Amino acid sequence: xxxxxxxxxxxxxLVESGEYERISTHLRxxLVESGWYDQVNQLASEKLRFQDxxxxxxxxxxxxxxxxxxxxDEIKLDVLNMIKNFLDGIVEx
Amino acid sequence: MISDSTQLEINLDRGFSPQVFGCPHVKQLLASSxxxxxxxxxxxxxxxxxxxxxxxxxxxxxxxxxCRSCGExxxxxxxxxxxxxxxxxxxxxxxxxxxDSSHMFGVDSRTGNLYxxxxxxYIFNHTLEEIRANIELSITMKKLNRHDNIxxxxxxxxxxxxxxxxxxxxxxxxxxxxGFQNMGxxxxxxxxxxxxxxxxxxxxxxxxxGHNSMQCTxxxxxxxxxDEIFTEFFSSPxxxxxxxxxxxxxxxxxxxxxxxxxEQDAHEFLQFVVDQLHATxxxxxxxxxxxxxxxxxxxxxxxxxESDIICPNCNNTTVTVDPLMDLSLELRDRxxxxxxxxxxxxxxxxxxxxxxxxxxxYSCSFCGTxxxxxxxxxxxxxxxxLSIQLKRFEHSLKSNKIDDHVPFSVELDMTPYTTRERSxxxxxxxxxxxxxxxxxxxxxxxxxxxxxxxxxxxxFDDSTVTLSSEKEVLASKAYLLFYIVKDLA
Numbered sequence: 001x002x003x004x005x006x007x008x009x010x011x012x013x014l015v016e017s018g019e020y021e022r023i024s025t026h027l028r029x030x031l032v033e034s035g036w037y038d039q040v041n042q043l044a045s046e047k048l049r050f051q052d053x054x055x056x057x058x059x060x061x062x063x064x065x066x067x068x069x070x071x072x073d074e075i076k077l078d079v080l081n082m083i084k085n086f087l088d089g090i091v092e093x
Numbered sequence: 094m095i096s097d098s099t100q101l102e103i104n105l106d107r108g109f110s111p112q113v114f115g116c117p118h119v120k121q122l123l124a125s126s127x128x129x130x131x132x133x134x135x136x137x138x139x140x141x142x143x144x145x146x147x148x149x150x151x152x153x154x155x156x157x158x159x160c161r162s163c164g165e166x167x168x169x170x171x172x173x174x175x176x177x178x179x180x181x182x183x184x185x186x187x188x189x190x191x192x193d194s195s196h197m198f199g200v201d202s203r204t205g206n207l208y209x210x211x212x213x214x215y216i217f218n219h220t221l222e223e224i225r226a227n228i229e230l231s232i233t234m235k236k237l238n239r240h241d242n243i244x245x246x247x248x249x250x251x252x253x254x255x256x257x258x259x260x261x262x263x264x265x266x267x268x269x270x271x272g273f274q275n276m277g278x279x280x281x282x283x284x285x286x287x288x289x290x291x292x293x294x295x296x297x298x299x300x301x302x303g304h305n306s307m308q309c310t311x312x313x314x315x316x317x318x319x320d321e322i323f324t325e326f327f328s329s330p331x332x333x334x335x336x337x338x339x340x341x342x343x344x345x346x347x348x349x350x351x352x353x354x355x356e357q358d359a360h361e362f363l364q365f366v367v368d369q370l371h372a373t374x375x376x377x378x379x380x381x382x383x384x385x386x387x388x389x390x391x392x393x394x395x396x397x398x399e400s401d402i403i404c405p406n407c408n409n410t411t412v413t414v415d416p417l418m419d420l421s422l423e424l425r426d427r428x429x430x431x432x433x434x435x436x437x438x439x440x441x442x443x444x445x446x447x448x449x450x451x452x453x454x455y456s457c458s459f460c461g462t463x464x465x466x467x468x469x470x471x472x473x474x475x476x477x478x479l480s481i482q483l484k485r486f487e488h489s490l491k492s493n494k495i496d497d498h499v500p501f502s503v504e505l506d507m508t509p510y511t512t513r514e515r516s517x518x519x520x521x522x523x524x525x526x527x528x529x530x531x532x533x534x535x536x537x538x539x540x541x542x543x544x545x546x547x548x549x550x551x552x553f554d555d556s557t558v559t560l561s562s563e564k565e566v567l568a569s570k571a572y573l574l575f576y577i578v579k580d581l582a
């Protein structure tokens with residue numbers, strides 16, 4: 001199977017098994033608990049205050065890199081682990 | 094009085110929210126001959142989006158919003174309003190479609206919000222929002238299996254009667270932002286009153302006539318005094334500090350210890366006010382279906398605390414449930430390696446709900462032996478409004494105030510501290526008020542910060558009201574914290 005086909009199948013399984021929803025909820029919870037959500041919210045509010053003609057795209061371009069970068073490593077590892085475990089369960093070695 | 098140091102431009106004709114919404118392109122579309130087609134397309138797309146959110150394990154729902162260029166299903170996509178194309182944001186396939194086809198509008202396939210490719214922005218439009226909100230409502234109702242007929246009972250005559258005999262409050266009053274005059278060390282009262290004025294549940298109840306002051310015959314009725322304050326704050330154009338003379342007199346007459354000009358504890362005053370508003374409530378004699386008090390104070394603040402006592406010998410658990418009107422949290426944990434470290438709010442809540450071995454031995458009623466039992470507190474039912482006191486004042490050998498900063502956040506997940514800690518559903522709260530105390534234990538000053546309906550934070554220092562920010566609020570040394578259930582925030 002081509003890579004893109006495998007990817008599509010994995011996404012399919014992720015959704016149907018409910019794992020996508022589980023991982024999303026877990027990630028969101030962790031991001032809130034660690035204060036990351038508040039931080040990014042703050043950053044966005046501040047950027048908006050001082051932007052001329054603010055719009056969504058400009059805001060995203062402005063803060064997305066920093067926001068992604070400031071996600072605590074432990075959360076990244078935690079979610080990567082969940083994904084890895086899921087893949088181990090469905091991919092034949 | 095709004096201080097000149099505010100950086101936000103306030104358009105006095107429109108209150109505090111600079112009403113910047115809508116875009117000329119959407120306006121033009123809805124004013125053109127394509128209006129009906131556009132609305133229909135929007136409704137279809139918004140339906141797809143809202144339904145998707147409720148079918149998060151249904152592959153077909155994801156397939157519908159798949160990017161037609163790259164095939165991705167797990168990414169934000171925009172549904173074109175004018176043709177069947179759906180494109181993702183991340184790889185700019187939606188943007189490319191706009192460039193190729195000149196189609197200007199799309200609908201976010203998860204939120205249902207309208208996106209304008211010319212403005213590069215999500216656009217708020219009343220007509221479209223009404224459509225989207227109705228879809229959300231009908232899907233939620235379907236989920237809850239409710240088949241209420243949401244038809245309004247008001248007639249045209251009713252509306253005319255209201256319009257002819259009522260007057261809109263002046264814009265300065267619409268926000269209810271006003272300070273209190275300090276009438277002699279009364280800042281402990283001002284801060285608590287502000288916490289009620291900015292409490293959505295309390296505010297809504299008083300503003301819709303929850304206490305009928307006109308017909309109230311009670312002497313020294315605190316509800317009448319609070320009602321007077323709400324009326325003043327939400328209908329008078331005055332911006333100078335309000336002197337709550339009637340409230341003061343009533344409070345003094347009800348509790349002698351409040352009389353005199355000495356500084357009192359704001360938390361004690363809060364408990365007094367909650368108790369008195371309950372006692373003078375119109376709903377006092379009307380219990381709710383489970384026998385509990387239906388007054389606004391209980392509806393807002395009353396939860397249930399479960400106390401479990403476990404016997405280590407026979408493992409029998411004695412469960413007691415008590416009403417809970419507020420939480421008082423210790424700021425240190427003696428059992429930790431660093432016993433004098435000041436905890437964060439979450440750590441305080443963790444400590445509050447963690448099992449504790451009681452030092453005195455108790456006789457277990459089940460196995461009959463005397464044991465060092467373990468006690469654990471857990472919240473059985475969360476109130477709509479969570480009022481938290483951080484115990485900064487120690488009255489041990491020497492009266493001491495803990496002045497350290499206690500970290501807290503705007504969003505608070507209370508799930509781990511309840512009896513449903515392992516629940517999938519999260520019980521989330523949002524901060525709307527903070528009361529701070531500066532100075533020493535008996536000679537201090539209270540100020541507070543409250544959040545308004547638009548999410549703006551304001552500082553209240555007696556009669557001075559200034560614009561603040563979330564950053565400033567989170568850095569303050571909180572004494573009392575007020576959180577409200579997230580969906581009601």
